[in-house]
Amino acid sequence: MALDELRSKGNEAFKAKKYADAIHFYTKAIELSPQAEAAAALYSNRAACWQNTGKAANALKDAESCITLRPSWIKGHYRKGAALESMQRYDEALKAFQQAAKMEPENEEIADKLQQLVLILRERNEKSTPESCRTAEEAKNIGNSLFSAGNFERAMLFYSRAIALSQEGNVEQANYYANRAACHQQTRNYHLVINDCDKALEIDPTHVKALLRRAIAYEGLESWSKALNDYNQVNRAFPGMAAVSQGVLRCQRALRG
Template sequence: MVNAAADAKKNEGNEAFKKQDYSNAVAKYTEAIEIDPTNHVYFSNRSAAYAGWGKYQEAVDDAAECIRINPQFVKAYHRHGVALKGLKKYDEALATLRAGQRVDFNNADLNRLVTEIEPLQARAEQAKRSGMNPAELLKERGNDAFKSAAFEKAIELYGEAIEACSDKPGSALALSCYNNRAACNQQLSNFSGVIRDCTHVLEFDEKNQKALLRRALAYEGLERYRLALQDIRALLAINPSIDIANKAQHRLSNYVRQLKQSN
């Protein structure tokens, strides 16, 4: 049920928005949200006002909240895409628009914005890659393969990228390739491969959260529960808010306890 007081503030915001008085529109929509923070429309409207004002990050945040409250509200995906386009985050913009298309594939606004952003994304990608060295290009090709779920091809490309920067095995680029190759092997349930690559990363960066989590889950896959629990505890000491790690700690603690009881 619509809150009358909140809706009145929304209507005042709409009037300000029509006059392109975006700062006042934001203020009115904010008042509406303070009265009723469960209404997704208020976040959608404030996102549009922020975008009109040129405050794209705030527009992104409001559109994301609107989607969280009501994932079926197609307009929110358009708002999110517009704001991400304003930040020149074209990959993310296309991802959210395609998520919106899964809700309503025939939505003209979504389809039009996808058509606008695709060439911008292609030009940005071309410009980015033109300044890359061979190892960076191989990594990007690996990323493309991963996104297409071509995990074996991605493993091959990440391996070539690692070879291309073999003189710097601890560089950020090399560690990223090892981590990404571990993610591919995780998808293929090649747990030994995951452990090998994550161990390399952790030799140079002992607090790398992705490597700790992936190695822990790989150890679990091989039923090496004590080592898995050790990695999970190390990860949670760095970042105690990772939900998957907290669940894994509970699960692994039970496994280790059962092992002790059976010995």
């Protein structure tokens, strides 16, 4: 069968809610390796079939394939958000729908999804305790959500839980230390920022966020030479960052007196 015929049969089966048949036809069409735009639509359609048969993990995989082929097409991001929501991965679902909303700000369906997810996350954040988190990823996600809401003190508790649940010396653990440092930065507790950044950098000496946050903390303590050293390290790794260049200039001015 030709591509157009396979796609047409897939669409007919989908409309008739014969999702297994639709998946069969869309899969055969994908195997013909069509151009990116056509393939993206097929992956999107098959993702919708998986979603309707309760196979959200497969839907997510197809949605991501769709996004890879057509990053600026809203449907891939919508399908991804729907799959993640079904998997109760609400933080990631929110990001996917936010990406879709950037493409179509007036889309009411996406706006409704965003509103629903914000309410779900707000309720989860209010009810959750660090001790209730069973994985570092879960604790981190709640910490991130609380941080975004400006609840830095509570976010710290969840990042601490993520650190406790993570493998010692793992790169992800360095990220959790850097995240907690960001909370301390917001509350201007610069000594604790430095402590957490030091721990992150012991695990990953090139951790840019930890270097940058430690530089800002050293500035806050007027330790200009140490701040300059960290800014210079970041500058060597990622030249041209405006915040870093400005930090270098501030430190140089302070050191000149």
